[in-house]
Each structure stands twice: as structure tokens, then as C-alpha cells.
């Protein structure tokens with residue numbers, strides 16, 4: 001193997017809005033129950049942003065924590081990448097709002113929109129920019145305020161989502177080119193627009209001129225999610241000649257406990273190596289993977305040198321996986 005530039009995680013941060021909404025509280029608003037939600041999804045509660053608390057506010061708080069843990073100042077960052085489907089405004093990019101609030105100074109800044117797959121897409125994109133030398137230190141943030149695009153009258157969707165943000169600082173370092181290197185080691189991304197109508201928002205600047213609300217065919221999403229996540233995890237691990245069951249941690253997108261369990265079972269990854277936060281956070285779309293990473297890290301479970309497989313799927317459908325050594 002020849003030396004290779006790796007994108008190594010040096011800091012992780014998270015932010016959840018203060019307000020916690022339980023299933024019982026939701027059942028006062030729509031015809032649902034704590035037991036229905038728990039049984040079907042594993043969700044117990046979600047965090048919901050306060051009025052005036054924007055996606056960029058959550059992103060900035062998560063980014064500050066990640067920077068502090070990386071021992072970096074905002075001015076040392078030359079790429080800000082925000083994965084989000086709930087930007088502050090249609091434009092400019094929420095990444096530029098983050099940049100302004102953080103004071104990174106001039107840096108590359110962009111948003112990436114791949115819904116729930118946004119974070120694996122963003123990490124893969126940032127890794128490519130670091131590898132080719134366009135940037136050296138990146139803030140890769142997943143931040144969402146899905147509460148703003150939910151139809152709070154629709155019990156089939158409003159119980160599933162929450163708000164939050166997670167961030168990683170990743171830095172270019174020379175590696176040996178082997179599987180023992182720290183950093184992002186492999187990735188696979190995919191999308192299939194034939195499924196556009198199974199999970200979408202019924203508004204947008206060029207269609208209705210409104211923000212719109214999330215609409216979903218839950219059964220179709222479930223069916224495709226399991227098959228796509230399994231295939232993508234296998235493809236990514238296959239790049240390194242390992243089986244998914246050999247990773248230290250599986251950090252899937254946190255949409256639904258049943259999807260996660262079905263995928264882990266097929267991949268032969270034991271339960272104790274699966275990071276599960278859907279019970280506490282619900283589905284925070286692009287923020288769910290970095291939030292889960294932060295939980296595992298701050299609880300002392302995820303350690304330097306651990307092999308981590310992150311996999312996600314969302315609207316489009318778009319999906320993918322990233323394999324990295326922490």
C-alpha cells in the first residue's frame with residue numbers, strides 16, 4: 001500500500017434543543033399513544049427547537065463544541081459543510097450563516113442536501129476535498145429543524161422526527177494507506193430518484209413557492225431502507241476486504257429501532273456494538289449520525305482506533321455508508 005492522505009476526526013460536538021417533547025405530550029395533540037410510538041419505532045421522546053432557534057444556531061453550538069475538543073480555533077477551518085434539508089433560508093447556504101456566527105473567516109462554505117443520508121454524503125464529500133488538497137481542516141455538520149416542516153396534524157409523520165445538530169472536525173493527515181490508518185477509509189453513496197414520491201416535502205421555491213410539509217409512504221420507506229442499508233454497508237466494508245460484523249461500532253441513521261435491528265441482524269453485527277439513540281432523539285435526519293457519534297464518544301464507548309461503520313438512507317431515495325477509524 002502507498003501512503004495516502006486521510007481525513008481524521010479530531011473533535012466531535014452536539015447540540016439538542018432544551019425542550020423535550022414526550023410521546024404522552026404528543027398524544028394530547030394527535031390521536032396516538034406512547035405504546036404505539038414505542039412499539040413501532042422505539043422513540044420515547046424528541047427535542048424541539050424553540051421559537052427563533054434556527055438550524056444555524058444548533059449547528060454553531062455543535063461546531064463550537066467540536067472545535068474546542070479538537071483544540072482548534074474557528075479561523076483554522078477552511079471548509080464548512082452543513083448537511084441539512086431545513087436551511088435557515090432558501091439561500092444563502094446555512095453554512096455561510098454558521099461561518100458568520102462562528103467567525104471562521106474566509107473559507108469554503110456550502111450546504112449539502114441528501115435528507116437523512118446527508119451526513120454520509122457530506123463526510124464523503126469533505127474527505128474528497130481534503131484528499132485532493134482543496135482544504136485541510138473541515139467542519140462537517142449535520143443540523144436540522146424538522147419540526148418546522150412537519151404537519152402537526154398528521155400522526156403518521158409528526159411523531160417520528162426531532163431537531164438537533166452534530167459536528168465533526170476532520171483534518172488531513174498522511175496515512176500509510178492501510179486499514180490500520182485513522183480517518184475515513186471507505187465510502188459508498190447511491191441514490192435512486194424513481195422513489196422520489198415515497199418521502200418528500202410537498203412544497204418548495206420552484207414548485208409551490210411555499211416551504212411545505214413532509215409526506216411519507218412509511219411502508220415503502222421501511223422496505224427499501226433495510227435492503228439498501230444492508231447492501232451499502234456490505235459494499236463499503238468490502239472495499240477494505242472486511243465483513244460488517246468485524247466493525248467495533250455500527251452507527252446507523254436513527255429513524256426507527258425496527259429498521260436498525262433488522263439491518264444489524266442481517267449484517268451479523270451484535271446488538272451491543274450498535275449505537276442507538278432513536279429512543280431519545282427520534283429521527284433528526286442529517287444530524288442523527290453525528291449526534292449518535294457524540295453520544296457514544298461522550299459516554300466513553302467510542303475510543304480512538306475503533307472501526308466505525310455509519311450508514312444512512314433518506315428521501316430520494318439517497319443512501320450510503322462511510323467506514324472510518326476513530
Ligand code: ACO
Nearest residue numbers: 032033036040116155156159218219221222255256313314
Ligand atoms: N399513532 C397511532 N396510530 C397510527 C400512527 C400513530 N402515530 N400512525 C399511523 N397509525 C395508524 C395508521 O393510521 C394505520 O391505521 P389503520 O390500520 O386504521 O389504517 C395503522 O396505524 C398502521 O399504519 P401503518 O403506516 O401501516 O403502520 P406501520 O406498522 O407500517 O408503522 C411506521 C408506521 C412506523 C411509519 C413504519 O411504516 C415505519 O417505520 N416506516 C419507516 C419510515 C421511517 O422510519 N421514516 C423515517 C423517515 S425516512 C428515513 O429517515 C429513512
